[in-house]
Amino acid sequence: MNRDDALVRRIRAGDSAALDELIACYYPRILRFCYWHVANRNDAEDATQDTFLKLILHLDSYEQRGKFSSFLYKIASNVCVDYFRRSRPEPANPEAARNSPDIDKIESNDSFAWRLRNLPEEQKSVVILRFAGELKIREIAEVMDIPIRTAQSRLRAALRRLKLEYLNEDRSEK
Amino acid sequence: MSLNRALREECRVPPNPERIEETMRIARMAMQRSGKRAPRSYSYFIIIQLKRAMPASWILQTLLVLASAVFGPLFIAVHYPAVANDPRFVAPLVGCLSIYIAMSGVYLMMRSFRCNMSEIEMSTMVSTRRQLLAKLAILGMRDIAIFGAVIVAVKQTSQMRVATIAGCIMMPFLLANCIGLTLGHNAPSGSHPMRIATLGIALGLALLLAYSFAPNILNLFSSRAGGAICAALLLLCVIRIGKLNAKLSSMNPVAEVD
Numbered sequence: 001m002n003r004d005d006a007l008v009r010r011i012r013a014g015d016s017a018a019l020d021e022l023i024a025c026y027y028p029r030i031l032r033f034c035y036w037h038v039a040n041r042n043d044a045e046d047a048t049q050d051t052f053l054k055l056i057l058h059l060d061s062y063e064q065r066g067k068f069s070s071f072l073y074k075i076a077s078n079v080c081v082d083y084f085r086r087s088r089p090e091p092a093n094p095e096a097a098r099n100s101p102d103i104d105k106i107e108s109n110d111s112f113a114w115r116l117r118n119l120p121e122e123q124k125s126v127v128i129l130r131f132a133g134e135l136k137i138r139e140i141a142e143v144m145d146i147p148i149r150t151a152q153s154r155l156r157a158a159l160r161r162l163k164l165e166y167l168n169e170d171r172s173e174k
Numbered sequence: 175m176s177l178n179r180a181l182r183e184e185c186r187v188p189p190n191p192e193r194i195e196e197t198m199r200i201a202r203m204a205m206q207r208s209g210k211r212a213p214r215s216y217s218y219f220i221i222i223q224l225k226r227a228m229p230a231s232w233i234l235q236t237l238l239v240l241a242s243a244v245f246g247p248l249f250i251a252v253h254y255p256a257v258a259n260d261p262r263f264v265a266p267l268v269g270c271l272s273i274y275i276a277m278s279g280v281y282l283m284m285r286s287f288r289c290n291m292s293e294i295e296m297s298t299m300v301s302t303r304r305q306l307l308a309k310l311a312i313l314g315m316r317d318i319a320i321f322g323a324v325i326v327a328v329k330q331t332s333q334m335r336v337a338t339i340a341g342c343i344m345m346p347f348l349l350a351n352c353i354g355l356t357l358g359h360n361a362p363s364g365s366h367p368m369r370i371a372t373l374g375i376a377l378g379l380a381l382l383l384a385y386s387f388a389p390n391i392l393n394l395f396s397s398r399a400g401g402a403i404c405a406a407l408l409l410l411c412v413i414r415i416g417k418l419n420a421k422l423s424s425m426n427p428v429a430e431v432d
Contacts (some may be wrong), residue, residue: 016202023198026191035187045190050198056204061301116181131181162181 004068012059023052026069030076032132036117037080047083051076054137070142073120073133077125077143115165126151264332265342265392266385268324270378272347275376277319279313280354283418284370302422306415317347341404348407350377355414359421376419 008154016092030051062071119127122144124146129140141151283306321343326338350373357369384391394400 011205014205016205019201019205020198023201024194027194027197028187031189032187041187044187045193049193049200051195052201053204056201056208127181131178132187 029133033128035077036081036128038083043083047079050079070139073143119158123154126154127158262389264328266382268342269346269381272343273350273374273377275348276347277370281370285360303419306419338396341400344404346381352407352410
């Protein structure tokens, strides 16, 4: 039994210290994951908190197979989808929204982050899970419920796209 | 700076220690609240499932099936012994009965996909695997009781060997389960009952046609080839149940519904 499964077992037995240990261990990773999927840091912190609350509610449906991180990221992913749906504004004119000064500011100030956020949702999720969550490709495939090869190809496509933009950005800065 | 390093640095979000503390505090409270729910044993859960499975309706259905499939042939055996002793008459009857039994089992297995039943099942805090096992245990007990009675009754009225009777029952039963579980797995949510009913009728007709046009099929049931086919079908059923478990698990209970 790995460390996570041992913690889950202790939590099921009512050990609150084990719960604290689990939260302390996973909070930074889940926050990073949520941060890239919701609109702002506040929402990311709220989503992270909700993720752990839902984990407690549904801990009994976790079967100990040494895949706890995948289980937790799956919960986080669902929580983020819900936050995204709730917070997403419906612009009356998408072109006007695109040309707003706020967006220009974000693009100029933090262009790399902006490009990461602008990746297609499925590619972004793979990149975030790989680099923010530090998951292996197999674990990413489990979280996203896709074949390993699909996860690999999505990551490759995303990195190719980011690399091109990153190199262009580097050249223009020089 | 390499892209990988840039990504790793970009993805760093320093957590706020106060929010971590707050999350821990709220999580502890949630854990205490969830811990107050009385734990239920697995046997208690099976008893609850049996009650929910409407035993009165099951008993009535079983009596009707026994009346038509066992007492009918018994009546014929008394008045028309030549017909009743003929396996060509008994085998299709037993096969159709086993298809009917299989279809009602498939219907119970697919129950989770209807009327938000999966949410109710998840609220029991019992894992999907254990819930499936509970259903299989209930169906297994029922099937053993019915098929046992049918084998004894048919053995009394006809000259068929037990192995042949068991083959007549098991092959259509396993085939119906395989196809039923596959159809149910791929069917859109809510359309299972109609598909299962249609499949039951179609398989019953196919079996009657098979016995009409190829009466020698009966020899297959007591042969080694028949046993091998049954084993293969059983394996397929286990795979289908595994896939059903995976599908039920993927119906993530933690997803919010708008």
